[in-house]
Amino acid sequence: MNDRETIARRIASATGRPFRIQREQSVVGGCINRAVVLDDGARAYFVKLNSADRLAMFEAESEGLTALREANAIRVPEPVCTGIAGTQSYLAIEHLDLAGRLDGAQAGRRLAQLHRFTAPDFGWHRDNTIGSTPQHNARASDWVDFWRLHRLGFQLDLAARNGYGRVLSDPGERLMSVLDDLIGHRPAPSLLHGDLWGGNIGATREGEPIIFDPAVYYGDRETDLAMTELFGGFGADFYTAYREAWPVPPEYGTRKILYNLYHVLNHLNLFGGGYLAQAKGMMDRLLAAVR
Numbered sequence: 001m002n003d004r005e006t007i008a009r010r011i012a013s014a015t016g017r018p019f020r021i022q023r024e025q026s027v028v029g030g031c032i033n034r035a036v037v038l039d040d041g042a043r044a045y046f047v048k049l050n051s052a053d054r055l056a057m058f059e060a061e062s063e064g065l066t067a068l069r070e071a072n073a074i075r076v077p078e079p080v081c082t083g084i085a086g087t088q089s090y091l092a093i094e095h096l097d098l099a100g101r102l103d104g105a106q107a108g109r110r111l112a113q114l115h116r117f118t119a120p121d122f123g124w125h126r127d128n129t130i131g132s133t134p135q136h137n138a139r140a141s142d143w144v145d146f147w148r149l150h151r152l153g154f155q156l157d158l159a160a161r162n163g164y165g166r167v168l169s170d171p172g173e174r175l176m177s178v179l180d181d182l183i184g185h186r187p188a189p190s191l192l193h194g195d196l197w198g199g200n201i202g203a204t205r206e207g208e209p210i211i212f213d214p215a216v217y218y219g220d221r222e223t224d225l226a227m228t229e230l231f232g233g234f235g236a237d238f239y240t241a242y243r244e245a246w247p248v249p250p251e252y253g254t255r256k257i258l259y260n261l262y263h264v265l266n267h268l269n270l271f272g273g274g275y276l277a278q279a280k281g282m283m284d285r286l287l288a289a290v291r
């Protein structure tokens, strides 16, 4: 049996319905994984593929999709099964037709609704990945501690190991010491998508928003909002609707830079030096803001 037949069998057993592949189509777009759509003429599944040692990444993504679905706030594709087929790990997900135009207002309202879903602590029950970088989610009752250790500190350590310490260690240490002032509030632990850039949101033909490819944990809802702004923004309707549903305090303007620094450092660590000047510039702006 080849890899695709193995995956088709597991899909059949997970869904309780026979599934015989009639058509396979490669998907272009994602930069972390390969993806194919497997179709039997009646049903289709979006299947992400990576090396076998990446199974835990797919298991965490599957649990993240399930956690987001349970909040019942915004549409999220249903994960079907994960496993190993031959030399590859895979995650099979309900295939969605993402050909629609995003209704920004609806997306903003639904994201606010997702963020109303809270937990007693920050973090999550398991670690996951941001891109392909490990993301630690050990539970914590204090948001600043959580951010210092598991988000900013983790990426700064990684950046130093990747050779960027000469530029980043000094501003990094100073930032870590003023984090209390920079964050300056005690948010609720909201359920987060965790990687909400424009490539991870789409819409059905009817315009219903769909979010996918999450890096779920419970944290400050402003981290999700900040990321929507990092690579271009989701449009004025989105932000107006979000703020109508749940107003955002003015101090978000500074916190946004801090929260996006995590993702820019992650890009630096994943993709290299092109992000170094951006990261350093953000750190300088933050340090100037607390003077």
Ligand SMILES: Nc1ncnc2c1ncn2[C@@H]1O[C@H](COP(=O)(O)OP(=O)(O)OP(=O)(O)O)[C@@H](O)[C@H]1O
Residues within 6 Å of the ligand: 027, 028, 029, 030, 031, 032, 033, 034, 035, 046, 077, 093, 094, 095, 096, 097, 098, 131, 199, 200, 212, 213
């Ligand atoms: N369930 C789905 N059904 C149909 N198309 C999907 C589905 N999930 C994702 N896609 C499409 O495939 C693209 C890549 O998917 P996804 O972002 O999950 O992959 P990835 O390899 O993890 O990407 P990234 O580089 O963003 O981490 C998406 O931008 C989207 O257009």
